Amino acid sequence: MIKDSWLFKPFTDKPIALISEDGEWIGSFKCDLEPETLKRFYRDMLAARILDERLVILLRTGKTSFVAPGAGHEAAQVGIAHAVKPKFDWLFPYYRDMGLMLALGIPAVELFAQAIATKADPNKGRQMPFHPGSKEFKVFNVASPIASHIPPAAGAAISMKLRNTGEVAVCTFGDGATSEGDWHAGINFASVQGAPAVFICENNRYAISVGYEKQTASENIAVKAQAYGMPGYYVDGMDVLASYYVVREAVERARSGHGPALVELVVYRYGPHSSADDDSRYRPKEEVELWKTQKDPIERFRRFLEKQGLWTAEWEASLREEITAELAKAAEEAEAAGEIPAEWMFDDVYAEPLWPQKEQRALVLEELS
Ligand SMILES: Cc1ncc(C[n+]2csc(CCOP(=O)(O)OP(=O)(O)O)c2C)c(N)n1
Numbered sequence: 001m002i003k004d005s006w007l008f009k010p011f012t013d014k015p016i017a018l019i020s021e022d023g024e025w026i027g028s029f030k031c032d033l034e035p036e037t038l039k040r041f042y043r044d045m046l047a048a049r050i051l052d053e054r055l056v057i058l059l060r061t062g063k064t065s066f067v068a069p070g071a072g073h074e075a076a077q078v079g080i081a082h083a084v085k086p087k088f089d090w091l092f093p094y095y096r097d098m099g100l101m102l103a104l105g106i107p108a109v110e111l112f113a114q115a116i117a118t119k120a121d122p123n124k125g126r127q128m129p130f131h132p133g134s135k136e137f138k139v140f141n142v143a144s145p146i147a148s149h150i151p152p153a154a155g156a157a158i159s160m161k162l163r164n165t166g167e168v169a170v171c172t173f174g175d176g177a178t179s180e181g182d183w184h185a186g187i188n189f190a191s192v193q194g195a196p197a198v199f200i201c202e203n204n205r206y207a208i209s210v211g212y213e214k215q216t217a218s219e220n221i222a223v224k225a226q227a228y229g230m231p232g233y234y235v236d237g238m239d240v241l242a243s244y245y246v247v248r249e250a251v252e253r254a255r256s257g258h259g260p261a262l263v264e265l266v267v268y269r270y271g272p273h274s275s276a277d278d279d280s281r282y283r284p285k286e287e288v289e290l291w292k293t294q295k296d297p298i299e300r301f302r303r304f305l306e307k308q309g310l311w312t313a314e315w316e317a318s319l320r321e322e323i324t325a326e327l328a329k330a331a332e333e334a335e336a337a338g339e340i341p342a343e344w345m346f347d348d349v350y351a352e353p354l355w356p357q358k359e360q361r362a363l364v365l366e367e368l369s
C-alpha cells in the first residue's frame, strides 16, 4: 500500500512538538482525540508517576532490592502505550518502562509482585526487580544486558512479516543502548528485511553517569536511521501528544508494509539511574531542577487540558486519590500473594523434568523442611 500523506517528516532539525511549553496546540493538523482519550492520557501519566513513588517505598521498606525510576519519561511512555494495539502488537521494553507497561494495561498487582517476587508475579520471581514481562500482553521479558533485546525484536518482526500477521514489534531502549553492537545488528537487519518494527529511543541524555556527548558524536539519535535506510523521527518526548502521534504513524507505516522506523523521544530522568547510583556526582543540580520545574511533562499536558476546558483542580484531586488507592490495593494484593516457593525454580526448565532437576528439587525441599 502506498501512502504519501504521512503527517510527519523524518530528520527534522528540531524535535517535533505538538504542544508548546505553555500548553498551546502547535500542530499543523487538528488534534483528533476525544476528550475522554486526552483525559485518559493524563490519568496514565499521573499513575506512572505515582507508581514510581510507590516502587521507591518498596525499596525503602526493604521489600524490593532495586528500582530504576521512570519519572520524567511519562509522556513518552504513555504516548507509546496508546499508539499500539495491546495484546496484539508485541512490545520489547527496557527496565525503565514501568509507566509504559501500566498504561498498556498490565495489572499493577503484577508489576508490584514482580518487584517483590511473590506468587502474583506471572514470571514466578525469576527476574530481578524492574524486569517484568507478560505473555498475555505480548511483552517480552526485560533483558538486563543493554540492547540485547534489539535482535530478538527484529527477529520477531521478520517472523510477523513472513507469516503476514499484521502485528508490529515495538522496541524501546535508552540512548546508551544505541552505542551497542546488538543495536546496530538488529536495526540493520530489520530494515534489510523490511520488517514491521518500530525502534524507540527514550533519550534522557545519560547512560548511568555517561553523558550523551561521551556516548555518541551524532547530533541526535534519530539521524542514525539514515544509515539503515529507514526514517528517523526526532521528537520532544516531554510532549505526550507528539510522542503518541509520531509513534502511531510509525506503527501504521510498519503495519502497512513500509518497514521499520526509528523514533527518538527526548526526555529527562528525574531520579537517579537506579537505587545503586548517586546522580549528584555527575549531573549539575541546576540541570535537574530546570527539567523538573520548567519541563515537567505532566504539568505541560495539564496546561493543555486546562486550555481545552478538560482539567480542574477538583478532578485532579479526585484522580490522585483514586490512583493512590488503586495502587495501594494492588501493592497489598501483591504482598498478600505470598513468597515464591523455592522449588518453583525447577519448574518449566524442560517439558518433563530430567533427573538433575528432580534430584536438586528434592534436596532443596529437604534443606528447607
Ligand atoms: C551490555 C551491558 N553493559 C553495561 C550494562 C550496565 N548498565 C545498565 S543500565 C546502563 C545504562 C543504559 O543507559 P541508557 O541506554 O541510556 O538507558 P537509561 O538507563 O538512561 O534509561 C548500563 C551501562 C548492562 N546492563 N549491559
Ligand SMILES: [Mg+2]
Residues within 6 Å of the ligand: 174, 175, 176, 202, 203, 204, 205, 206, 207, 208
Ligand atoms: Mg539514557
